[in-house]
Amino acid sequence: MPPRRRRLGLALSALSALLAGTLLAPAPGAAAEPTDYTIDVETAGSGATIDDSMYGVFFEDINQAADGGIYAELVQNRSFEYEAADNPGYTPKTGWDTGGTAEVRDDDGRLNARNRHYLALGAGASATNGGFRTGIAVEEGKTYDFSLWARADGDAPLEISLADGDGALGAAQKVTASGKWAKYEAAFTADRTSATGRLTVKAGGTPAAVDMVSLFPRDTYKGRANGLRKDLAEKVEALDPGFLRFPGGCLVNTGSHQGYDEGSGWERKRSYQWKDTIGPVETRATNANFWGYNQSYGLGYYEYFQFAEDIGAMPLPVVPALVTGCGQNKATDDPELLKRHIQDTLDLIEFANGPATSEWGAKRAEMGHPEPFGLTHLGVGNEENLPDEFMARFKEFRAAIEAKHPDITVVSNSGPDDSGTVFDRAWQLNRDNDVAMVDEHYYNSPRWFLENNNRYDSYDRNGPKVFLGEYASQGNTFGNALAEAAYMTGLERNADVVKLASYAPLLAGEGTVQWEPDMIWFDNTRSWGSANYEMQKLFMTSTGDQVVPSKASGTPATSGPITGAVGLSTWATSAAYDDVRVTGADGGELLADDFAAGDGKWTQATGAGSWAVQDGAYVQSDEAAENTLVTAGDTGWHDYDLKVKATKKSGKEGFLVAFGVKDTGNLYWWNLGGWGNTASGVERHVSGGKETMLQDATKIETGRTYDVEAKVRGRSVALYLDGEKWGEFTDDKQAEPFRQVVTRDKATGDLIVKVVNAQESAARTKVALGAGSSPEATAEVTTLAADPAAENTADARPVKPETSEFDGVAENFAYTFPAHSVTFLRIKGA
Known part of the structure; x- marks a missing residue:
């Protein structure tokens, strides 16, 4: 996602005017008259096959989505590695309040070469961490696992306490550090619930050096150590995603491309490199995040692969192409560096798929997963604005990958926009070079999504397939979700071209937002799906396996000249x-x-x-x-x-x-x-x-x-x-508010009739299933309907699915689809 497209959330009144005022709004004070439509379904026909992996999720560490988000660590800056390179306001003590003699050091006494800083606590000194945003959140009766690394000359007792403004949140714990660096552990059981906890480490009469100060809820997703925040991971799992694209977009290929060098240290503003993110967490590097903060890599490639496996999703990692994107138009011309990155990518495939006896497969096995993860797709690059320079490097990546792993689909991209000179040139190069799949990204207005339902109708059926890796309509209202739903009917209709699609971004922490809109929102104690999340979930969990050909009548055009x-x-x-x-x-x-x-x-x-x-x-x-x-x-x-x-x-x-x-x-x-x-x-x-x-x-x-x-x-x-x-x-495209697609669930034989009505008036519709279809009379109905300005929040969820039954199904039947709604009719026996 390019940085120039900054937080473009829509004003509620403006969006309501778009979806209600310009699309067949009634006269003031008048009830909207229903609009008449027809849907003709070729029930016996067969359209494009829809792959199980079509709809997925795109994770990027933006909006504090990883540290302070889905990565369950509760301590901010646990290894004292924050620097001004991450954010101009950062220091190694950011997130910490210290008392007494407490000094952050970067010298030969460090924990290891990648974990450079540590905190030297003098006798009686203390360090207190307030976690992310409003504090450390704990729940009464739940257990929280504490750990730190420490060293000391002689025995050095350390008291660990967890408290908020009202006092202790659990019994204080003690560990005694002695000698060389070692890991020490304890556990807290919360006496009461609090969202403003603070963790304190206090030295006794003997100085001690401490690092990697950590507090994790024991109740993580799947109960995993170094795991994920349960409520957020479960919301992702509930989408039933077909793939997980990671570790991000802009953060993948921006910054310098320098690697880790133990002799000279490592450059913080380097591109994301997967080898930095595996192994014991205390040996993983931290890095400046493109979005203006620090990323600890506690959530690394192993955890991404594991999460994809846990939610039944195809893993789809993206590696840097040595051509920066997201507004940073630079290409690295260093053949040795290119060679190293290509080898790193080959090593990544071995890490994912290699046997436990291979070099990188053994590292995966050491981390607890001897069996391969089953990688089939891999992206090279993200939103490059220099298509010729990108393609030259992409071809070298692809050639090396295909030589050793011909079963891996190598994904290219078409830049940051849905059209324009970069897009056109990138697609020409992708076609000319017989690329298998192209990653398209775009963030446009709701009107654009209503106007462009047929975007992929004209794509070459024999050309590269499309991975719509990032898209959204620039708002989290139900009106935005309706426009996206209308567009998704076109994605499904063209499932022979659009093989993968993911809304973006996935997560946003309240108060720590660099980009809006976002699918799932959270604070320290709660999480909630946006209206867009509910829409995506409806499509993702009721996709079907095959498109059934269908046609619908349209809405009469109402447009005048460009005025202003x-x-x-x-x-x-x-x-x-x-x-x-x-x-x-x-x-x-x-x-x-x-x-x-x-x-x-x-x-x-x-x-x-x-x-x-x-x-x-x-x-x-x-x-x-x-x-x-x-x-x-x-x-x-x-x-x-x-x-x-x-x-x-x-x-x-x-x-x-x-x-x-x-x-x-x-x-x-x-x-x-x-x-x-x-x-x-x-x-x-x-x-x-x-x-x-x-x-x-x-x-x-x-x-x-x-x-x-x-x-x-x-x-x-x-x-x-x-x-x-x-x-x-x-500019004469019709912002069509009435869209539909029909799919078949092969396992049950059900038809799923999906209808979007993004206008003020109800859609009175005649549905023809065709002679001899013999459907059962009763259909299961799932409906999302709300005011177009409605938004889901932490305290209110006006956009949520409602289920019902409809008893009037026949070869030809009538159904009135509510104003501002998406309706899925699951018809049996057709």
């Missing part, structure tokens, strides 16, 4: 604008501004940036500010020409010229010199989300004045740069 005011903006750039002119299609002048009289015609919509008239031009001078939109004109304007002179003065990108501006979340802008000045494109913003309408490789020169022109006619726009036509598009 005009705007100017910048992104991490200083730019100057002059001679803005807007004329109607008839030539009449709507706006003319050379800024001789100041900037009184313009409204600064976002409050960002520093705008002022300078030397006869309108200048935004803050090159650090992002999205500095100013607007002018009438939101009712349509069919007009916008002309402006634009000059980049300094900064990372170019300039942004907007049209069709309704408000800050609903507009189009021509992004010239965007994406780090690597490309230019038109982006449509709907209710705060955005997607690219068209794109090319145009870059913007600093100091050069460009003539920018946009001609808006109806739903079509033509764009001109310095008098030459740059591109054009027509």
